[in-house]
Amino acid sequence: MADVNKKTALVTGANKGIGYAIAQGLGAIGFTIAVGARDTTRREEAVERLRANGIDAFGVALDVTSDDSAATAAKTIEQTTGRLDVLVNNAGIGGRVDGGAQIPSTLDLDVVRTVLDTNVFGVVRVTNAMLPLLRRAESPRIVNMSSNMGSLTLQTGPQLAAYAPSKSMLNSITAQYARELAGTNVIVNAACPGYVATDFTGHAAPRTPEQGAAIAIRLATLPDDGPRGGFFDDEGVIPW
Template sequence: MKKLAIVTGASRGLGYATSEALAQKGYKVIMGMRNPEKAQKQINTLKMKDLDVVAMKLDVSQEKSINEFAEAFRREYGYVDVLVNNAGIFIDDEDGGNSSVFKTKSSTIQKTFTTNTLGPFLLTQKIFPMMQAEGHGRIVNVSSGMGQLSDMNRGYAAYRMSKTALNVVTRVFAEEAKGEDVLVNSICPGWVKTDMGGQGADRSIDQGIKGILWAATLPKGGPTGGFFRDGERIEW
């Protein structure tokens, strides 16, 4: 049976590159995205390379969309090897960005948490049991060094808090699967040249997905419940 991966936020940036790389490794990749129709050109590019990819509608900021995606996926496939929770937003600039935390609006925090933390949590709730039933799975939560409590700086409060909380999501699911071959880890891709990271970032997309691919393809007995960058453990 062919290995199967789900990647969220897959229409561009790290999600698109991760999808392509996993497909090149022989996975069938379900590319979750808000607007599959608008991404048809990108999907066709991958299919022209003879890569096995399928676009499915998924908006991780909407619980209804998550439920519909999970149900459709379960009916169509019924099993999964890899879940990469990549979809995320960075909207602190709407409140002045790298400014005083006192300028951060509650609406910015709520919107950021809904997409960056609650979305991955709810989707993992739906996908996790399928992995347990098969006795195998890899869950990769794309986090950020900006969520490290050990190196917390000023500014971008909503994004920082959402990624710190995502690391908690990693830990609680990892503990749930303790002793099983379902490995759950947080990955910091670094500051990457994407639409979110901007062209001033110091890492390429290929460098950014290195750790994601590492965590997605860990062998049995690999680490779980950890926080990594480029396959090396970093502090929480």
């Protein structure tokens, strides 16, 4: 069993990109990091890189599209640390775009289903599996990684009629969790990392993963009187 006084954070999709940067940032301020990822090799490599930087980390096999995987991941964390202080739902996909698959008039509904299964249903699966462990913590936090492309007000970015609505729905789900948990110590918010250079963007974006991770780290460490059910980036509240 790990040090009971040390906080533990699970970051999904933590083997690379923004997820890894969030893991690194939380680890640097003293969290034990549960590296959630599907790919065994990449997960183990991420754990080793974090440990090489002096961060206490362990791997958690996690496919967010599988109920069984989410349940098993919760058992792994319970056996390792006994509770969970922070959950960062970072794992997400953009979805296929070839052949007009995400243009509304030629929208491929199979692409929509696939994107929703990871970006929305995956968040619900993992959150519900981890809530019993989060409730054991003194100041539990849940951060859902969203995008301003999901903002109905801003309507930013290219037309991605599977990806953008998935983030709109994620923001709404975040608000619903916040309503349910309003009378508890579990604080839930959504974060927009901005346009970050990752595999998702072809590494052609201006922001670094570390810059993208900053808002998630801030929301993961909110004080007990912090905001609930909001959508934030580095500048503050995002209209959505």
